[in-house]
Amino acid sequence: VTCCMPQSKVTVCGAAITAFNKRKDGSSFRDWAFTAFEDALIMSSLDRRDIDALIVACESDFFSLQLNPASVLASDLGLIGVATARVEGGGASGQLAVHAASRLIQSGASKHVAVVGVDPSASQLSAAAVKALYSFSFDAWTDGMTGVSATALYALSFQAFMERVAVTTDHIDRVTKENRSNAVHNPRAHLGKIHSQQDIEESPMQANPYRRLHCSPLSDGAAALILSAPSHQPSTRKTAPSLIGMGAASDTLHLGARSDTGDFAAKRLAMQRACRQADLQPKQITLAEVYDAYAGAQLQAIDALGLSGDIPRDMDTERFSATGSCPINLSGGLMGQGAPVGATGVAQTATCALLLEGLYEKQLQPDKLPRYALADTHGGICTTAAVTLLAGAAV
């Protein structure tokens, strides 16, 4: 596959994330989007009139009960006149929105683009209703109507992964503990918890091998980025990191149609494309926010992204823990920070950008600034994958 993306970088001038939780304060998704955008704009040192385009990531009109949300947010955010579009790719929506915004800049069509990801996944519908809607994230005519839950599909995929890679349920317990304990230090996180082994073993079995604590929660929240052409980077933002590689790919819709039902092949392909654009190797990545909708999905992501050749060994040496050589999901990931779908990928990229600039939460900020970071999301059962690579300003 030939990569046709231009090599130019895109500067992350502003990055902001609201709290991810189940809102009970009467605020709406429009308020969260406003807050995230305002914070990102302030960080960027830019004004509203500098913004050329607004790209909105929002997974489902069923969640928000708002069609054409980009036009609504353009008005709410005081961006009348800018080009607007909404990007949707299931769980990958946020990361795909980052890619769409970057291409506007790389093509020369825009100098500064705002990306806003938002979804009311928790407070506006019952969990049962959201779960029923999620069934239609896969093939509505097969999985959706049969009522297959996302958890069951992921469980079946992870069982196949366990056959190929020497990981066990002990490893998903460890991912669960690490992500939730990272989230304890993230004030925006939905589920900062210190889990005991007993907590996990006593949580209800949702779909073998996944217990409830192995699953990410449904959350409300928003995240925003202000992306700029390096040639128009504000003078006050010289330390801003850059997006240096983007890759996206897709896989067969039906899990059973894949030659290896445990392999996230689309993620592997997306990572290869992102690395090619960035001229990087996976081994150069020393910080990652990966898509952990389920604890096992994090291990499948590590494998597909090429971040480890021996996952059990790297987990034994705590390579991916908060103090390891390649910390994964310092934010807590979807499992700890939470999962307002449209906001997820935008928040991952924002988290990586803040960490690369040394502006993240003190207790989670690595002692030494990482050089490169990776943000990874997918939709469906990794049917749509999107990967973004970032570099610190010193690179």
Added chain:
Amino acid sequence: LSIDHRLTLDYELQAGWLQPFVNGLQSGSAIARRCSNCHKTTFPPTRVCDCEHVHGEWIHLSGKAHIVHRSEGADGSFALVQFEGADTKTVVRQLAMTDSDTVGYLQRTINLESDSHFFADSEHETSKPAIGLPQLIITRRCNGDDNE
């Protein structure tokens, strides 16, 4: 602080090119797509084959499925299976299956009223098939006989 609102939507769904597959599920027949070029047989059907050929024929499988992986819990009982005669695997819901069953048979689309016995063992499940719509469900029953 919140405003309650209920939205009811009545769809008239069209199966399009999937019509033979959907008709099969509703009557309990596994109807697969076989590529007219490489003869790969897909169930559920694939419109464009891996060999990039777009033409194929609809064929009847026996409906017998071999279980590859199964997952059970509060979400229900599901399995990744391989239907005999198909080159691809399929995710299905399991009904009235036991842990020792290694094969199951495609069940016609469930009718909530007349087939309520199928749900007798699954009342604890939090997800249910969409009644009346095409469903991929296997059971151990086959024409009144238990499977081997």
